[in-house]
Amino acid sequence: MTAAVTSTTSSTTSTSSTSSSSSGLSANYDTFLKLLCAQLTNQNPLDPTDATQFTSQLVQYSNLEQQIKTNDKLDTVLSSLSSSTFSSSVGYLGHVVEAEGDSISVQSDGTVDATWGYDLDSKASSVALTITDSAGKTVWSGTGETGKGSHSLDWDGTDSKGKAVPAGTYTLKVTALDSAGAAIETSTSIKGTVTAVDSTDGTTSLELGGTSVSLSNVTRLAA
Template sequence: MVSAITSTTSTTTSSSTTSSGLSADYDMFIQLLVAQLKNQDPLDPTDATEFTSQLVEYSNLEQQMATNDKLDDVLSSISSLSLGTGVGYMGHTVEAQGDEISVEDDGTVDASWVYSLGSAASSVALTISDEDGNVVWEGSGDTASGRNTFTWDGKDSDGNTVEGGAYTLAVAATDADGTSISSTTYVSGKVTGVSSVDGTTVLELGEMGITLDAITRLAA
């Protein structure tokens, strides 16, 4: 994944955990209340004020459970709405900050890279590494200030098609004095599908995935 799926997942999990805890508290409260009514001394009943307080606590607990159920419904509706929004990206090219793309088993590269330079460079060295950190390709890139696109054909420096997996691009730009120039790397690809993972909408770029909140640029 280009962007880690965290925010919506943690919210949904928290809501479910809270509902489960409240349900357990609710059942325990009812059991204690019933036991109290069964076992109180008719000649010395439970203090009315205390009993009323317990009933108020019971009512509050019941309302809190109902609120949590409605919250789960709202989260589900938001997830469905977000998925519908994701469908609008189908066929479009999206871009997100990141340096890793995927190559399928047949050698198909699911995305390209874009790197942005803080200023014009004298030289730009590009290095592609596999999941184990092994360098598979090295070369030079465009030196213009701003956005530069780099499309890889999925082949190593010897011209052999690489194995399927994740590959990372490293950009090292320097000026005429050899001073490093800042750079930011992005991945860019066409949306081929939309899915929902734990309530989070993910745009599919082949075997890659980008969450909606990670998108930094949209193109036709």
């Protein structure tokens, strides 16, 4: 098999997303109303509910109502933002992206959807590269470049004997050691052409063939 390792450069950005739901508050809101009505209905006429306590409960009721309305408005805003994110992500189609990750897919025709990249925090004495299948079984192993910085692994989808691997998901593990045998910090990435944009689960992701990456994990966009 052929596995070419070459140097590359990359930049990192990060994004974050938040979500909220008013379902829990709505349940509390309904329960509050029922309890308040039950308290008023069943209060002792000779010893009615203290006015101060009743006023406090009404204030809580009002605050809870406002909080639910606020959450509903936030849900609307977040929904709009999600739609906007999806629309803007269409611009990634056909472009090559790099994203944080360590797994790529191999299609039934032997096509490898993406290439791997790895970054070393410092110069290494040795770098071992291991590719495993979805069951954790090693299908290929080799050595990589040892210089500090970013490197890439262009895998052709064959095992250590040169035989094509079955379709599925494959993961790269990088083990780097310094001259004293101590482990060196590493990170991995994947690189491929965007073929589709998906947001069916509420989170926008980019598909590189059969490999899916979250938009928030994208670190670099190429022409």
